[in-house]
Amino acid sequence: MKEIIMKERNFSLRTVNVMRYVMPLREGGSLPALAEADDGFNYVLKFKGAGQREKALIAELIGGEVARLLGLKVPELVFANLDEAFGRSEGDEEIQDLLKGSQGLNLGLHFLSKAVTFDPGASSVDEELASKIVWLDAYITNVDRTYRNTNLLIWNRELWLIDHGASFLFHHSWENFEKHAKSPFSMIKDHVLLPMAGKLEKVDHEMKSKITPDKISAILDLVPDEWLMASRDVESPDEGRKVYEEFLLLRLENSSVFVKEAQDARKALI
Structure with missing residues (x-):
């Protein structure tokens, strides 16, 4: 897997391939979803084809990594690659359009199983x-x-x-x-x-x-x-x-x- 190394820190941002769209997490402009990747883990996926598009992903990445730099707890962020063929079998037209518009590099946050709000x-x-x-x-x-x-x-x-x-x-x-x-x-x-x-x-x-x-x-x-x-x-x-x-x-x-x-x-x- 590709790794992008952060300078001056023993840290890297991994790239995973999305294998399965599990379920949408909530309604709204960003339409995040729970997805399974090829590393065996589940991620909360943020799509570049939703809402504020790539700007939301940029803010998510920078904001999350600044928080981590400050010693605050943030789930691991990964680049999540969406294959061109992904989502063709999705029955929901809105979700299918979202997936088609998000082919390529998106952002995922490691899913914290059994976490409570x-x-x-x-x-x-x-x-x-x-x-x-x-x-x-x-x-x-x-x-x-x-x-x-x-x-x-x-x-x-x-x-x-x-x-x-x-x-x-x-x-x-x-x-x-x-x-x-x-x-x-x-x-x-x-x-x-x-x-x-x-x-x-x-x-x-x-x-x-x-x-x-x-x-x-x-x-x-x-x-x-x-x-x-x-x-x-x-x-x-x-x-x-x-x-x-x-x-x-x-x-x-x-x-x-x-x-x-x-x-x-x-x-x-x-």
Whole structure:
């Protein structure tokens, strides 16, 4: 199997071949599915032919790997190859169209069997861990970790992060990313863990110390050229990576802005 190696880390992103479409996981624009791959494991498959197309996969990959870099638990991400013949026998026309539009390289997250969705009303999260997750989502501008859809799982008594495809809001317009990088990210007020995140200032220094230009570059090197070029927002894959890199570095330099926004939003809640 092909492996793409991340610089400066003993880490690789594997490529698997999708063998069987097991079942759709929920309704919605992204239409993720449970699928079986040729390595014998099941994956939650994110299709490039759905919703926000390749941009959702780019956000999923970068957001997930930044979270992992910060020491947070994220299921293994893999490139998932969909053969041209895959899905021809699928009876559901919508799913068949989705599979036809997703031939080639997609993204999969290792399926955490028997994991349960985090319920903020029934479970508590350590103050420091909650602060780290809120910091991450403010950093990557992830709008999708709310009470309505927590995108958090409890597996083996530990908290796991999933679904970062709604991050990096700037790349949907691809203009004035510098302004977005310096924004306070007001939508953090809806974050499911914000009431528990009482150590944002403390974790800010720790999180920033783990993110270096080389590590950001290594994560961006994982993004396939074809995904970066699919929307035709940039002239070359390297130009696309450069924009993401500058966004992430500039946002890191201005972390005090989004940390203060989160602290103020938390005060309003409690």
